[in-house]
Amino acid sequence: GMQLARDEAQADWTVVMDDDGRPAPGAIEAFRAMDLSEWDAIGAAVHHPDGRICEMNRPYRNPFWNPGAFLRTLARMPLGRGRAGFHLGDGDYRTGSPVVRVDMSSFVGLFLSHAALQRAGLPDPRLFIYGDDQLYTLQMRRAGLRIGFAPQVRFDHDTTALQAQGGVVLRPMWKVFYMYRNALMAYRVAAGPWFWPLVPVLLRKWRRKAGDYGPDAALFRTILDQAVRDGLAGRLDRSHDDILRLSRSDAP
Structure with a gap:
């Protein structure tokens, strides 16, 4: 458009x-x-x-x-x-x-x-x-x-996005991947040379948000971990089908 x-x-x-x-x-x-x-x-x-x-x-x-x-x-x-x-x-x-x-x-x-x-x-x-x-x-x-x-x-x-104690709660769960992978890429542009010292602070904050997902807390952490790996690597080629499969399983 x-x-x-x-x-x-x-x-x-x-x-x-x-x-x-x-x-x-x-x-x-x-x-x-x-x-x-x-x-x-x-x-x-x-x-x-x-x-x-x-x-x-x-x-x-x-x-x-x-x-x-x-x-x-x-x-x-x-x-x-x-x-x-x-x-x-x-x-x-x-x-x-x-x-x-x-x-x-x-x-x-x-x-x-x-x-x-x-x-x-x-x-x-x-x-x-x-x-x-x-x-x-x-x-x-x-x-x-x-x-x-x-x-x-x-x-x-x-x-329909909900606000909880740790921030926005995303449904369906596949949205978690895009939110945090893309946020890392935005932080890289925003922070410049401060990006790598900032990463541990972001990861600690984001993992705390798992509590807002109740019974899906483990699944949130699984999706978040993959999002962080792709975000730090600058990877944008993971297919949406892969992300849908990830969001249906809490296996590592």
Whole structure:
């Protein structure tokens, strides 16, 4: 779709969204009313249909590129709230808040200028699901493109993903593989030379999430271990059929 928009359409801007995401009433009008002269891409404020902020679509500033966000993240890590140090806060979502620069925005309500599509290229389809938006927008920022978060441009994400104590709980289980393999690849881009010291911290945190999967905790760890091996190796050629087979068995 993005390739067709880039190569065939004559539109100045293109918006992408998930199949379970949609612009809220007035969102497109709010975007069209913006002064876009300083931006190459605009990320929407994504909410659940009941009004809650959708955590999986909360934009962030890369802490490895922003000293202030890095220090806030370190300060919150002992409390288990490191994520809050570099993701946008609830206050940034209030109507009337200014558009702020971000380094990552999700594909639920991401507006891309034609020039940005030309420069940034296309997402890697081998990622299939999860993390492709992180990698794409981080690479946009590395190329010098400007991404803004606009709280007045609201999207609804009717996702069934559940939030538990350790974060999002994914069903069906095959989604676990893509989430964590692709997250490692995004962290490699985000962290740069800090990536390898960061890996043990990530693995410890992720393995703790097994408790949120109840009777599937062992299966979660099995899938996670394979995802980590592939992610560290940069392997993107494992077939979806292989992942489906892995997700039906808790054997090592």
